[in-house]
Amino acid sequence: MSQHRTARRLAGLGGAAGATALLLALTACSTPGAGAADTPGVTDDTVTVGTHHPLTGPAAAGYSTISAATKAYFDYVNDQGGINGRTIEYLVKDDGYNPANTQTVVRELVQEDEVFAILNGLGTPTHSAVLDYLDQNAVPDLFVASGSTSWNDPETYPMTFAFNVDYVVEGAVLAQYAADEHPGAKVCVLGQDDDFGEEFLEGVELALGVGGVAEVQEYSVSNQDVSAQIGAMQAAGCEINMLATVNGFSALAIGTAAKLGWFPMWFSSSSGGDYPTLAGFLGEAAPQLLQGFVSANYLPFGPDGEWVELFRQINDDYNGGADFDGNTVYGMSVGYLFAEALAAAGDDPTREALVAALESGDLAGNGILPLGFSKTSHAAWNGAGITIVDAGVQDFVDAAYEVEGGEVSAVDPAPVPLENAGVPAA
Structure with missing residues (x-):
């Protein structure tokens, strides 16, 4: 909590x-x-x-x-x-x-x-x-x-x-995956200027430690310009950008970075990590800009x-x-x-x-x-899996994490099978 x-x-x-x-x-x-x-x-x-x-x-x-x-x-x-x-x-x-x-x-x-x-x-x-x-x-x-x-x-x-x-868990899950797969990478956070951003950052720091985040930038949903934030992250040499953003601002951040000729890795909360929605914002450039895009998810979204x-x-x-x-x-x-x-x-x-x-x-x-x-x-x-976009398809990879008692642990995904045509019975 x-x-x-x-x-x-x-x-x-x-x-x-x-x-x-x-x-x-x-x-x-x-x-x-x-x-x-x-x-x-x-x-x-x-x-x-x-x-x-x-x-x-x-x-x-x-x-x-x-x-x-x-x-x-x-x-x-x-x-x-x-x-x-x-x-x-x-x-x-x-x-x-x-x-x-x-x-x-x-x-x-x-x-x-x-x-x-x-x-x-x-x-x-x-x-x-x-x-x-x-x-x-x-x-x-x-x-x-x-x-x-x-x-x-x-x-x-x-x-x-x-x-x-919750946002704390998502931040911790994504940060732990980043640490496991990209050790030593410079991790930064772009977050909404409210509990979304605050709790997500709390989770990232739970996994990486308070000194594990190189740069933190905030934005307000009332301002449709994140150029200053993206510019500051680029200047800080961020290699993995963690996003506590809704879909519209995820796309805005990625698109703004592309205009600057900057193409870091993007790791997003599930709240802003839906590929079809992001593709709708980014248009024809979406497959290229979102290649390798990482997001947390906990629901059955495999194609x-x-x-x-x-x-x-x-x-x-x-x-x-x-x-x-x-x-x-x-x-x-x-x-x-x-x-x-x-x-x-x-x-x-x-x-x-x-x-x-x-x-x-x-x-x-x-x-x-x-x-x-x-x-x-x-x-x-209490945990989530990891999805990655590859060639325009967003799907789970074999990685999931749970957060219990302030500790982040890797676990095996255990998808619930479909039964009774999806209609629960007493």
Whole structure:
């Protein structure tokens, strides 16, 4: 857990408005020991969950397709009979990546739509704004779409569970791979000027030591120019550039360096390491500029994998054949893990049963490493694998690492096999 986390967390709802919202929402809370008939969002035939995602605004270009992929997976499951006889209804509300909007739409989902759970709310600043509210109302807050360590705090937030591998772990995984494969190389970091960049750097230094990073540069998402940062890294003689960047800024950094005639190695967080998305930004130059591009990943993105084959078919049949990329795999993987947890919650699902299923340690997910949920940890995965782009194809290499107790260790990848056509059974 990051030492910076508490200082950064935003208050969920404050003052009189917060008190009013809390009083209004009490009617939507589940009662300990209540059956499914008394549980919000659950009927004899359906389970309703909701999310906040940026369908418009500055983050929409990078993330708006995730919820469509999740819905497509749920539609597929529903056509197979649903989970324990119930279909899954998925309500997606646009918050424009604005925390004030997030508070509004999440209150609507809880108080008016009476959802069973919030699923995969996206963004650190946005979701931080509703973290306390969801906890106070005992709403399962599942699989937050952000690598912040804030979501792994079961003592304070017992209903909140992460999904992304956190930024500290990703930084440590990438740095250890760099040390193993390129010993002595000068490693530098370009990071977003918030918890993303801070925690990623924390992970890099965990693997390499505080003196192991030659240069650190930050950027703001409000400024679409990283020329000064890239110039400083070039001047410092950086050989491996670690990126705590979203896809748009990964492409911007790589493209800016190319204009300077500089071609270092690039190692990226999964948040900014999706080859199809990067190629869309970089255009015809992408295969050349991204040759050898390294990224951390924890989901089944190998081009010949059985999960990818299934998700491609679902994407064609239920998502209108939309572009297939990392967001597609991510969104469908979120849907699969929720369906697995719902199946494990039993024929009479309650919020308490759902949380107990997640904390049981019995769920597998569909990642390349074992799922890490337990009563004492709400982190989905404690490690990641390494992908490399070769001749325009991004695929895993035989390298993966876990981070436990401040130590980074190499482990064997252990991909979860596809069973039952990707529909979890009780």
